[in-house]
Amino acid sequence: MTQHQPVLSGDQIATRPRGRLLLNVPAISVLFLWSIVPLCMTLWFSFRRYNLMEPTRTGFDGWGNYRYLLSDPGLGLAIWNTIFLLASILLITIGLGTLLAILFDQDFFGRGIARVLVLSPFFVMPTVSALLWKNMILHPENGLLAFLMRSVGLKPVDWFAVAPLTSIIVIVSWQWLPFAFLTLLTAVQSLDEERKEAARMDGAGAIAMFRYIIWPHLGRAVAATTMIETIFLLGIFAEIYVTSAGGPGFASTNLSFLIYRYVLMEYDIGGAAVAGLVAVLLANLLAFFLMRSFARNLDA
Amino acid sequence: MTPIELRRKTLFTLLGWAVALLLSFPLLWMVLTSFKSEAAAIARVPHLFFHPTLESFRVVQEQSNYLRFAWNSIVVSLGSTLLALLFAIPSAYTMAFSPTRRTRGTLLWMLSTKMMPSVGVLVPIYLIFRDTGLLDTRTGLLVVDAVGNLPIVIWMLYTFFKEVPREVLEAGRMDGAGPVREIYNLLLPLSLPGIVSTSLLATILAWNEAFWSLTLTAAKAAPLTAFIASFSSPQGLFYAKLSAASTMAIAPILVLGWVSQRQLVRGLTFGAVK
Amino acid sequence: MATIELRQIRKSFGESEILRGIDLTIRDQELTVFVGPSGCGKSTLLRLIAGLEDSTAGDLLLDGQRINHVNPARRGLALVFQTYALYPHMSVADNMSFNLKLAGVPKEERERKVAEAARILNLEALLQRKPKELSGGQRQRVAIGRAIVRNPKVFLFDEPLSNLDASLRVRMRVELTRLHRQLRATTIYVTHDQVEAMTMADRIVVLQAGSVEQIGTPMELYRQPKNIFVAGFIGSPRMNFLSATLQQNTSSGTMIAFPDGATLHVPLISKSAQAGEKVTLGLRPEHAYLAENSVLAAKVQTVEHLGPESYLHLLSRYGEAMTVRVNGETTTKVDADISVGFDPGSLHLFDKSGLAFESPSMLTTGTGVSN
Numbered sequence: 001m002t003q004h005q006p007v008l009s010g011d012q013i014a015t016r017p018r019g020r021l022l023l024n025v026p027a028i029s030v031l032f033l034w035s036i037v038p039l040c041m042t043l044w045f046s047f048r049r050y051n052l053m054e055p056t057r058t059g060f061d062g063w064g065n066y067r068y069l070l071s072d073p074g075l076g077l078a079i080w081n082t083i084f085l086l087a088s089i090l091l092i093t094i095g096l097g098t099l100l101a102i103l104f105d106q107d108f109f110g111r112g113i114a115r116v117l118v119l120s121p122f123f124v125m126p127t128v129s130a131l132l133w134k135n136m137i138l139h140p141e142n143g144l145l146a147f148l149m150r151s152v153g154l155k156p157v158d159w160f161a162v163a164p165l166t167s168i169i170v171i172v173s174w175q176w177l178p179f180a181f182l183t184l185l186t187a188v189q190s191l192d193e194e195r196k197e198a199a200r201m202d203g204a205g206a207i208a209m210f211r212y213i214i215w216p217h218l219g220r221a222v223a224a225t226t227m228i229e230t231i232f233l234l235g236i237f238a239e240i241y242v243t244s245a246g247g248p249g250f251a252s253t254n255l256s257f258l259i260y261r262y263v264l265m266e267y268d269i270g271g272a273a274v275a276g277l278v279a280v281l282l283a284n285l286l287a288f289f290l291m292r293s294f295a296r297n298l299d300a
Numbered sequence: 301m302t303p304i305e306l307r308r309k310t311l312f313t314l315l316g317w318a319v320a321l322l323l324s325f326p327l328l329w330m331v332l333t334s335f336k337s338e339a340a341a342i343a344r345v346p347h348l349f350f351h352p353t354l355e356s357f358r359v360v361q362e363q364s365n366y367l368r369f370a371w372n373s374i375v376v377s378l379g380s381t382l383l384a385l386l387f388a389i390p391s392a393y394t395m396a397f398s399p400t401r402r403t404r405g406t407l408l409w410m411l412s413t414k415m416m417p418s419v420g421v422l423v424p425i426y427l428i429f430r431d432t433g434l435l436d437t438r439t440g441l442l443v444v445d446a447v448g449n450l451p452i453v454i455w456m457l458y459t460f461f462k463e464v465p466r467e468v469l470e471a472g473r474m475d476g477a478g479p480v481r482e483i484y485n486l487l488l489p490l491s492l493p494g495i496v497s498t499s500l501l502a503t504i505l506a507w508n509e510a511f512w513s514l515t516l517t518a519a520k521a522a523p524l525t526a527f528i529a530s531f532s533s534p535q536g537l538f539y540a541k542l543s544a545a546s547t548m549a550i551a552p553i554l555v556l557g558w559v560s561q562r563q564l565v566r567g568l569t570f571g572a573v574k
Numbered sequence: 575m576a577t578i579e580l581r582q583i584r585k586s587f588g589e590s591e592i593l594r595g596i597d598l599t600i601r602d603q604e605l606t607v608f609v610g611p612s613g614c615g616k617s618t619l620l621r622l623i624a625g626l627e628d629s630t631a632g633d634l635l636l637d638g639q640r641i642n643h644v645n646p647a648r649r650g651l652a653l654v655f656q657t658y659a660l661y662p663h664m665s666v667a668d669n670m671s672f673n674l675k676l677a678g679v680p681k682e683e684r685e686r687k688v689a690e691a692a693r694i695l696n697l698e699a700l701l702q703r704k705p706k707e708l709s710g711g712q713r714q715r716v717a718i719g720r721a722i723v724r725n726p727k728v729f730l731f732d733e734p735l736s737n738l739d740a741s742l743r744v745r746m747r748v749e750l751t752r753l754h755r756q757l758r759a760t761t762i763y764v765t766h767d768q769v770e771a772m773t774m775a776d777r778i779v780v781l782q783a784g785s786v787e788q789i790g791t792p793m794e795l796y797r798q799p800k801n802i803f804v805a806g807f808i809g810s811p812r813m814n815f816l817s818a819t820l821q822q823n824t825s826s827g828t829m830i831a832f833p834d835g836a837t838l839h840v841p842l843i844s845k846s847a848q849a850g851e852k853v854t855l856g857l858r859p860e861h862a863y864l865a866e867n868s869v870l871a872a873k874v875q876t877v878e879h880l881g882p883e884s885y886l887h888l889l890s891r892y893g894e895a896m897t898v899r900v901n902g903e904t905t906t907k908v909d910a911d912i913s914v915g916f917d918p919g920s921l922h923l924f925d926k927s928g929l930a931f932e933s934p935s936m937l938t939t940g941t942g943v944s945n
Contacts, residue, residue, distance in 0.1 A: 024390070024395060026390065027410075038425055107312070115561075116561075121324070123558075137326055177323070186573050237418070237419070260419065263422060287412045470626050470653075471655060474625075474646050476673055
């Protein structure tokens with residue numbers, strides 16, 4: 001519904017916490033260890049010479065790893081790809097999700113089953129959906145798209161060679177569109193019918209209705225969707241791993257995959273640590289802004 | 301229904317179903333393919349009608365021991381869910397019913413740890429796991445999944461707990477219930493639907509978790525996400541078998557997802573959207 | 575046997591002070607009502623006694639023992655919540671016996687106690703139902719039953735009737751009073767409704783902004799409110815307040831002047847008020863009547879016929895609103911010019927800080943209302 005409980009309001013602040021507060025200690029400790037210990041280790045490794053292939057060459061390396069990483073042409077591209085992936089997927093899922101939500105807000109035959117069909121991709125594990133798209137839809141020989149292009153006389157395209165990033169955006173958007181759709185649909189359906197009727201009495205047509213009544217009402221849903229999708233999509237990995245393996249070159253390598261390359265392909269722990277720090281920095285930057293707007297929205 | 305209304309409804313029916321079929325087409329196609337023979341699956345002109353066969357399912361199980369990977373997935377997803385609940389319930393209980401000035405900040409901080417990209421901690425976790433013998437074990441993956449899902453589970457439980465009237469727990473306190481009794485006899489029964497949907501979501505997330513299973517497990521403890529990824533190698537390009545394996549990997553969780561779709565929005569948006 | 579004593583109890587939530595040093599004794603077997611407008615701290619005070627909140631400072635004594643840090647369940651008190659707070663997943667019988675179960679009381683004894691409470695409250699037929707299958711009044715009775723089963727030293731009620739509709743509220747009021755007479759247990763009852771306070775209380779504690787304004791029996795508060803707040807809060811319709819100026823202190827009373835210079839002798843005195851000071855004259859609507867010639871001339875604005883009585887809402891010639899209770903059959907019409915009569919003995923007078931003037935006899939004999 002439209003009114004929401006603020007996270008905390010003054011009169012709810014209880015003052016008999018003492019013993020009860022201890023119950024929060026296990027979870028906080030676990031999360032603290034989880035976020036601090038690896039981070040400190042990463043920081044430590046970032047100044048060390050540390051390659052699993054050369055176990056004898058160890059020691060302090062100063063800024064060596066940093067200089068090495070900054071000279072890596074892949075880094076800038078990886079940062080850009082990370083942000084580009086996130087932004088495009090957010091735009092596509094929220095945009096199409098809104099349209100779908102409005103469509104499914106209308107009454108039609110078999111709506112319940114149709115909705116289940118639309119939702120399904122969200123529950124598919126990333127490796128399955130990536131393989132499915134790679135082999136059965138986008139494959140230049142056996143893919144359905146190739147078949148369709150051939151049947152209208154076009155030459156099939158090897159999508160992961162020509163447009164690897166776009167292909168990945170399509171796959172991930174397909175997976176996350178249902179989530180945005182369902183969230184927005186829930187929000188649309190919670191819109192007070194009388195408010196729409198009042199707007200209609202005031203002479204609002206379909207476009208004015210969307211612009212002035214529906215869209216403002218969706219603010220919280222959009223904020224929540226952005227938040228959750230960012231949490232899960234900042235580190236897209238499986239979809240890249242299974243399809244393009246980051247290539248060609250670094251064309252579809254994001255920060256996650258860059259670090260993976262350092263660790264499990266080059267066994268360069270020092271370099272990976274520096275890239276990891278860059279990823280953490282980027283995430284914190286985004287988190288800072290998102291958390292602020294999300295917290296505000298939660299209170300509104 | 302007036303003729304105009306009927307026409308409108310028919311129009312939306314066509315449009316709605318067209319969109320639904322288009323979006324779910326890759327999945328439907330995959331399921332269809334899993335019942336084809338390998339030859340029919342890669343036919344240059346795709347067959348819509350064919351002789352269904354269970355051959356691929358049989359081969360997948362025999363050749364690659366699907367059931368072992370499935371068992372890993374079940375153990376890891378259910379185990380990690382239970383472990384996360386164990387830590388999350390007392391935490392969410394405290395924050396929902398004994399809030400302090402810092403509770404809000406704590407909640408947001410917890411969520412922000414989830415934003416930290418897994419790769420940022422990959423190296424240390426990998427090394428810790430290597431040195432403690434947790435690499436390629438179900439226990440290791442289970443623990444990582446549990447910790448990874450912990451912030452989300454805490455948040456979801458927190459929003460569900462907030463809806464339990466505070467007075468009922470206070471009445472319990474007046475009746476002599478300590479925190480454990482309060483949680484076990486009152487809070488859990490009262491928020492059971494919320495706990496169930498939180499568990500469902502945590503299970504779904506753990507089942508589909510790919511990053512840690514790809515990096516921390518190999519032959520022994522690999523769950524289905526990693527098992528499927530092994531099909532991306534060139535020799536694995538048997539479409540019918542790939543489809544059969546995929547269908548088997550997603551079927552259980554798809555059902556869970558459909559069942560919990562309504563609560564999922566509330567849960568994942570932390571009550572911001574109901 | 576139970577008395578509760580509060581000494582300098584203070585309570586703050588962060589910056590804001592909810593209770594500002596409460597001194598109070600709840601006497602054995604009495605039904606004490608805490609009354610005050612919302613936000614006055616009455617519920618916080620009750621929750622503090624119950625043990626659901628900690629005081630910031632001060633002592634809380636039960637039968638002479640300091641219980642500030644005693645677990646709520648061990649204080650031997652029972653609290654009936656405003657929302658009833660029944661356990662929705664338990665039957666009525668289980669709701670009532672949960673406390674005994676936690677305390678390890680054997681099943682037979684639990685059943686016996688539940689049966690007895692059910693008999694007192696007329697709940698026998700409902701024992702196996704779940705709370706959601708009950709009406710509001712029945713839920714209320716279960717909540718009370720849950721308290722009775724525990725055989726507490728003190729019953730605490732937190733606005734227990736505010737969720738009931740008007741007619742049920744009147745019935746439950748009578749029932750609760752009867753129950754209190756039957757059980758003779760020390761009881762604290764919180765309400766914002768002064769009618770509930772007047773009708774049920776042995777003793778009323780009026781609270782405002784975290785402080786006790788006055789303590790006394792209902793009739794003491796009605797007859798001798800200590801200040802303008804209590805005077806306005808107790809009694810319905812509200813007491814009329816008219817501003818005036820103190821002209822002269824006499825041995826038998828006080829001479830006051832209205833804005834137009836008309837004077838009136840009020841048989842009440844104050845030790846501190848000085849000539850020339852602004853004062854407020856108080857007159858209850860039920861103590862006023864229509865008179866031939868009086869200093870209080872007024873014009874009728876509205877007439878409310880309630881049947882047995884009528885209220886005339888007036889505008890005095892000094893521009894202040896007043897209410898007068900008159901006969902139900904009154905023929906007075908709107909816009910009529912009337913004159914309000916009163917018995918000087920029924921007047922109240924308050925100084926510029928709102929403190930009440932006292933009657934001269936009370937000052938000399940020293941039988942003032944104590945708290």
